[in-house]
Every structure is written in C-alpha cells, then in structure tokens.
Amino acid sequence: MTDDTMMGRMRRILVSAIRLLKVPNDNPELTLAQFGAFSKQVPLLYFILGTNMLSLAWTHQGTAPAALVTYVPAFLVLVFFARSLIWLKSRKVSRTAEQAYRQLRATNILSFPIAVVCTLWALSVLPYGDAYQRAHVAFFMAITVIGCIFSLMHLRSAAMMVTVTVTIPFFVAMCLTGEPTFIATGINVILVTIPMIMILLDQYRDFRTLNESRHVLLQQQKALQDQNKAMQALSDENLRLANLDTLTQLANRRSFFQMLERAFARARQSGERLAVGVIDLDGFKPVNDMYGHAAGDKVLAEIGLRLGGITESRLTVYRLGGDEFALLLEGDASEGRVTALGQTICDLIANRINIGSGLVQVTASVGFAIYPDVGGSGQEIYERADYALYTAKRRHRAGSVIFNAVQADELTRQKIVEDAMIAADLERELYLVYQPISHADDLSCTGYEALARWQSPRIGSVSPAEFIPVAEHNGRITMMTRILLERALAVAANWPKDVYLSFNLSPHDLSSPDNCLKIVAIVLKSGFNPARINFEVTETAIMHDFEQASASIQLLRELGAGIALDDFGTGFSSLNHVHKLPLTKIKIDGSFVRNIHQRKTSYKIVKSVLALSADMELDAIAEGVETLEELQVLRALGVSSVQGYYVSKPITAEETFAQTPAEMPLVRIS
Structure with a gap:
C-alpha cells in the first residue's frame, strides 16, 4: 500500500x-x-x-x-x-x-x-x-x-x-x-x-431513519390532504357550476327548484309568507332574429345583471332558461310589496340595452303567486305563478299579475277542459263554423274563415279561447289541425271557384318540417286548388321559432297557398315580419277597428297599416267590424275586405252551400 x-x-x-x-x-x-x-x-x-x-x-x-x-x-x-x-x-x-x-x-x-x-x-x-x-x-x-x-x-x-x-x-x-x-x-x-x-x-x-420515514409519511399525508382539498374544491366548484347559469351568473333552474322546496318548508314551519315570481321577456326573440344570438346573449346578461342588483331583503333571482327568469321573496311577501317589486322589475328591464351595434329594448311580463294565499307545495306555487305570467302576457303585457281567485277559477276550468280533452273523441266532437270575408264596398262574400268548435259530451260547448291553448299545451293541436283541415277542404270543394278558404294554423303546425309536410299532404290529397287556400298565422306563431316558421311558410307559398298575418299590430316586431315573410294578406286586429270612428289613435294606426300593405302589394282585411259607423270609416280609408258580426256571424257548412256571392250581404246595409 x-x-x-x-x-x-x-x-x-x-x-x-x-x-x-x-x-x-x-x-x-x-x-x-x-x-x-x-x-x-x-x-x-x-x-x-x-x-x-x-x-x-x-x-x-x-x-x-x-x-x-x-x-x-x-x-x-x-x-x-x-x-x-x-x-x-x-x-x-x-x-x-x-x-x-x-x-x-x-x-x-x-x-x-x-x-x-x-x-x-x-x-x-x-x-x-x-x-x-x-x-x-x-x-x-x-x-x-x-x-x-x-x-x-x-x-x-x-x-x-x-x-x-x-x-x-x-x-x-x-x-x-x-x-x-x-x-x-x-x-x-x-x-x-x-x-x-x-x-x-x-x-x-x-432515529434518523425513523425521522426520515416519518417525514416522508407526513409529506405523503400532506399530499393526500392537499389532494383531498383539491378534490373537495373541485367538487364544490362542480356543484357551484351545476347550480349556476354561466351566461348571467345567476343561479339556474336546478338551483331554483331546490331552493323553492326549502323556502316553502321554512315558510310552512315559521308561518311566514313566500312569493314566487316568474318573469318572461317580451320582444326578446325579435332581437335574436334581427341581431343574432350573440346580441341576445348580451341582452340576457344585462337583464341578469339588473335583476341581480335588486336590493330587496331576502330576495333571490334565478334564470330558468331561454328568456325566462324566476325569483323567491321570503319574509314580508305582502301583496303591496310584491306589486311594488313587480313594477320595479318591469321598469328595470324596460330600459334600453346597448348591444354594441345599437340600442334595443325589451320588456317583461311577471307573474306572482303568494303562499299561504295559494299553493300546498313549492311546485304548486310555481305553477300558479306561471299561470299568472300567462295571464300577464295575454292581458297585461309588460306588467305584473298576482295569482288571484279569478285566475284560480280559470285554472280550475283549464284542468277540467284538459281532462275532458284527454278523454274526448275529437274526430266526432270537433266541428267547424265559417265566417264570411266580404268586399268592403258591397259586402259580397269572397271567402270563409273556418273556425273550430268543440261540443264535449262531458262539459258541453267549449270556447276556442279555452280549448285551443289547452290543446297547444298538451300537444293535441296538430292532430286537431289535420282533422279540421280535411273537413274544411271537403266543405270548400262545394263552394264557387271564386270563393277561398281561410284556415288558421297554430305555432306547433309551423314548428317542424314534419308538421308542415303533413299539412301539404292533406291539401294535395284533397284535390282542392291550393290557390284558393289562405293560411292564417299569428305573430306569436312566427315568434315561437322564426327560422322554422319562415321555412314552413315558404313551403306553403310554394304549394300555391296564400299567407295572411293575423292580428297584425298586436305583436312586437310586426313590420320586421312583414318584410321578411312571403305574405299575401294582412288582417288588421279587431282591437284597432272597434270604435274607430271615435278613436283617433286607432284611425291613424289603421291608416298606416293600409299604406304599408298598399306599398307592399298586400291585401288588407279588417277584422271585428260590428257597426255601420266602423264599416263606413274603413271604406273611406280604402280597406278592401272586412269581416265581423256586422256582416255575418259564423255559419254552418250547410249555410255556406245555401249562399252564393251574389246573395251576399247576409245583413242589410243601409
């Protein structure tokens, strides 16, 4: 070494x-x-x-x-x-x-x-x-x-x-x-x-080895704890996202129904009041149609921001989906406070919204239901608030309605009608009456509008205003349309060739290509000249799904049928629809015709509509003519066709066979 x-x-x-x-x-x-x-x-x-x-x-x-x-x-x-x-x-x-x-x-x-x-x-x-x-x-x-x-x-x-x-x-x-x-x-x-x-x-x-092992074990335990915390945080975040509407940052539909049941349980236990509100935007779909979905999203986000900024005590706001929102008000849910809250919501939403490319305006209809005045469960309170919203959109658009005894009676009646409809033999119980459409100058008949009627063996005669919304709700409306269209075409085949058939279509009839093709098939099978058919569509039907409705209307026009926009002037984007759709006629709503000789506003509106229809080469039909004075004003304005009880009430099919255009008018005009 x-x-x-x-x-x-x-x-x-x-x-x-x-x-x-x-x-x-x-x-x-x-x-x-x-x-x-x-x-x-x-x-x-x-x-x-x-x-x-x-x-x-x-x-x-x-x-x-x-x-x-x-x-x-x-x-x-x-x-x-x-x-x-x-x-x-x-x-x-x-x-x-x-x-x-x-x-x-x-x-x-x-x-x-x-x-x-x-x-x-x-x-x-x-x-x-x-x-x-x-x-x-x-x-x-x-x-x-x-x-x-x-x-x-x-x-x-x-x-x-x-x-x-x-x-x-x-x-x-x-x-x-x-x-x-x-x-x-x-x-x-x-x-x-x-x-x-x-x-x-x-x-x-x-000792050193044990300490190092302990240190490793502690590190592993800490890593496991960190992992558990991360998993818990992820779980909490997933739960939050599952209950959050990402567009508006409001709680979503799932969260609403969970919180509704909890709020109802608290109210029932404590004896406090609870108000449920359902909000639906008026005029939102035209914004989507005209400016695109990105603009629609901006509108919804802004509405969510405004609703979320309401500082009412114990108020929570939710987005149910689409343009529908909901709210829960606990504690002091008196009718006065709820009414004031509804007005606040309507005022907030009615303010114009900047979407980048311009300003748009939508309004809101609100329905409320208050516990313990109504409802035995959270779901029942919601359903009654939803019905109050339906009432607001029909009668108080851009306003709020609190569910009351009158609506309770209506809802009860609606359920009776729905039960009767489920048990009904509609092919046997449904029938049609026909209201003449006449020249304004001499009241000679140019066509008939087919109007649905229902005679139930269980509840008697049911108004179309009652059974058609029920049929639309339970999905039977398309079946009813096909039944009644076949009958109307069979009757119209016996009319003079210069008399046309006017037939109403529901939003569901235009909502899918399949439904529209079935209507086309019925027309072709009947052998009736499509040029003698005038399909009436409401602005509501078009707004339900504008793109699909437009495609369906185009298909009917290609068939050779005419298209009339019914109840013109009562919607939110009538002019936009007139410009975009292949229409042939405009039907002026009866609310503008009523007492037109006394109401200057109605006079100006009808005059403007007639000018628009003339400019676009569309025929104009005035509905709801009930007096000679109304008819005389319409004649002076240049209305080409009229329809209403002054000319004739709806008549049976047999009565249409007994009448000819030469024998019209059905009532004497002095």
Whole structure:
C-alpha cells in the first residue's frame, strides 16, 4: 500500500471522526426532531451528573480538601441546576430548525468543557481516601460515562465527545494506579463503552431513519390532504357550476327548484309568507332574429345583471332558461310589496340595452303567486305563478299579475277542459263554423274563415279561447289541425271557384318540417286548388321559432297557398315580419277597428297599416267590424275586405252551400 493511499485513508478516517463530533445541519426536520428528543433528556443528564457528584463529594468529606469536595461540587451542581431550568423552559418555546440547530451546536460545544471539568474533578479526588473511596471514584467515572451515552444518544456528536473525554483519561488513570483491580476496571469500562458506542450509533441511525420515514409519511399525508382539498374544491366548484347559469351568473333552474322546496318548508314551519315570481321577456326573440344570438346573449346578461342588483331583503333571482327568469321573496311577501317589486322589475328591464351595434329594448311580463294565499307545495306555487305570467302576457303585457281567485277559477276550468280533452273523441266532437270575408264596398262574400268548435259530451260547448291553448299545451293541436283541415277542404270543394278558404294554423303546425309536410299532404290529397287556400298565422306563431316558421311558410307559398298575418299590430316586431315573410294578406286586429270612428289613435294606426300593405302589394282585411259607423270609416280609408258580426256571424257548412256571392250581404246595409 503506497503512502498516498495510506494518507488518503487516514484523511477519510479523520473527516469521518470530525463529522461524528459535529451537529448535522442537512435536514431541518431531523434537527427539530433531535432538539425535541434531546430537550427532554438534558435535564436528566444534569440530574445524573449532579447526584453522582454530590454522592462522591459526601463520601470524601474529611478525607479530601474541603475546596475540592465542597465548593467545587456545589458550584457545578448550581450550574447543572441552572442549565436544567433553561432546558425545561426551552421545551415550551416553539423554534425554527435554524434556532434549534444553534442551541444544539452550543450544547455540543459546551459538553466538552463540562466533561473535562467533571473528569478532572473526579481524577483530583482519586488520590484521597482508602480503597473503598477510590473505588467510588471509579464507579463515579463509569456510571457517568454510561449515563452520558444514554442521555446524549439523540445528539450523537455530544455523546461521542463526552464518552471520549471521560473514558480515555479514566482508563489511563486506572492503569497508572498499578492496582490490578483498578486496571481491570479501566479495561472493563473501555470494553463496555465500545459496544455502547456501537449501540449509540445504531440508535442514532435508527432515529434518523425513523425521522426520515416519518417525514416522508407526513409529506405523503400532506399530499393526500392537499389532494383531498383539491378534490373537495373541485367538487364544490362542480356543484357551484351545476347550480349556476354561466351566461348571467345567476343561479339556474336546478338551483331554483331546490331552493323553492326549502323556502316553502321554512315558510310552512315559521308561518311566514313566500312569493314566487316568474318573469318572461317580451320582444326578446325579435332581437335574436334581427341581431343574432350573440346580441341576445348580451341582452340576457344585462337583464341578469339588473335583476341581480335588486336590493330587496331576502330576495333571490334565478334564470330558468331561454328568456325566462324566476325569483323567491321570503319574509314580508305582502301583496303591496310584491306589486311594488313587480313594477320595479318591469321598469328595470324596460330600459334600453346597448348591444354594441345599437340600442334595443325589451320588456317583461311577471307573474306572482303568494303562499299561504295559494299553493300546498313549492311546485304548486310555481305553477300558479306561471299561470299568472300567462295571464300577464295575454292581458297585461309588460306588467305584473298576482295569482288571484279569478285566475284560480280559470285554472280550475283549464284542468277540467284538459281532462275532458284527454278523454274526448275529437274526430266526432270537433266541428267547424265559417265566417264570411266580404268586399268592403258591397259586402259580397269572397271567402270563409273556418273556425273550430268543440261540443264535449262531458262539459258541453267549449270556447276556442279555452280549448285551443289547452290543446297547444298538451300537444293535441296538430292532430286537431289535420282533422279540421280535411273537413274544411271537403266543405270548400262545394263552394264557387271564386270563393277561398281561410284556415288558421297554430305555432306547433309551423314548428317542424314534419308538421308542415303533413299539412301539404292533406291539401294535395284533397284535390282542392291550393290557390284558393289562405293560411292564417299569428305573430306569436312566427315568434315561437322564426327560422322554422319562415321555412314552413315558404313551403306553403310554394304549394300555391296564400299567407295572411293575423292580428297584425298586436305583436312586437310586426313590420320586421312583414318584410321578411312571403305574405299575401294582412288582417288588421279587431282591437284597432272597434270604435274607430271615435278613436283617433286607432284611425291613424289603421291608416298606416293600409299604406304599408298598399306599398307592399298586400291585401288588407279588417277584422271585428260590428257597426255601420266602423264599416263606413274603413271604406273611406280604402280597406278592401272586412269581416265581423256586422256582416255575418259564423255559419254552418250547410249555410255556406245555401249562399252564393251574389246573395251576399247576409245583413242589410243601409
């Protein structure tokens, strides 16, 4: 082996030895663990040193000098006591890894002089006394070594330093006595110390490994906790999104019905009132049709912002879908407060909205129902609020309606009608009457409008105003349309060839290509000339789905049939529809005709409509003519055709066969 190799090995041994005598600072968690365990054992170490020293001093009283066995032990015991108090207090103070390292390092440094002082003191006492007293010194040295090793096992460097500092001088001193017993004792201590040091190193290694494993486990637990927190946060976010309308940032339909049942349960238990409101926008679909869905989304987002900004106490707002919103008002849900809230909502929504490319305006109709005035469950209150909304849209558009006794009677009647319709044989119970459409100048008949009637064996005669909305609601309207169209075509086949059939279509008849194709098939199968058919569609039917309705109307025009826009002037975008649709006629709503000779506003409206129809080469038919004065004003304005009770009430099919255009009018006109 070369000298360089030997030097290298010795250098490594020296470095390893120095490392054993230094406090490690490469693992903050280990440092804190060392400090925690060591702080509990240091007071015990000082207790061992102090009691052993006092015992040895006591046995040497009168033999060794007083300064050596009285003053020095007393001073050292006081130091040990003070250090013990310091360590006991430090156990209650939270420390960082750096602070713990500094205190361990200070203790490691201090352990050497303490070991030296204790060793020198014991060796100074050794020459005094008899064999028993000297044996006590040997015992003191041995038990001190063992106590130090075990007490300092969590601070390996200090344990090694104290062991070496005490053991080697003790062994030398024992050998120098020349006494075989003391020499054997020195050798015995050395031999016992070596395995104890090995045990110390193993214990320290196990302590370090255990701490590292604990640290890894804690990291894994923390990672698992973080993962659980992340999963919980994700779950909470998913739940929030599941109950949130992302466009308006309002709670959605799912959230509304959940909160409705909870609010109802609270109201029933506490005796408080609860109001449910349903809001529907008027004129929203034309915005979508004219400006596109992006503009419609801006409108909905702005409406959501306005509704969400209402500062009423215990009021929550929801978006149910489309252009429909809902609200819950708990606590003080008096009729006065609900009415005021409805007006606030209508006023807020009616303000114009900037969509970027211009300003648009929509209005809102609102229906309310108040518990405990009505409803035995949350769902029932909602249904009654929805019916109040239906009433508002029919009679108080852009206003609010609170569900009341009149509507309760209407709803009860509606359910009776619906039950009767479900059980009805519609092919047998439905029939048609026909109202003449006449020239305004001589009242000669140019056509008949087929009007549906229902005679129920269970509830008697049912008005179209009652059964048609029910049929539209339960999906039977398209079946009724096909039944009645076949009958109307069969009747019209017997009319003179210059008399046309006017037939009403519902929104559902135009809502799908399949429904429209079935209507076309019925016309073609009948053999009736499509040019003699005039299909009447309402603006409501068109607004239901403008694109599909427009496609269906175009198909009927290609068939050869005419298209009349019924109830013109009562909708929100009539002019827009007139320009976009292939119409052939406009029917002026009877509300504008009634008392036109006395109402200047109606006169101006009808005059404007006639000018528009003339400009677009469309025929104009005035509905609801009931007096001679109304007819005379319409004639003066240039109306081409009229329809109403003044000319004729609806008549049966047989009566249409008995009349000819030459025999019209059906009533005398003076």
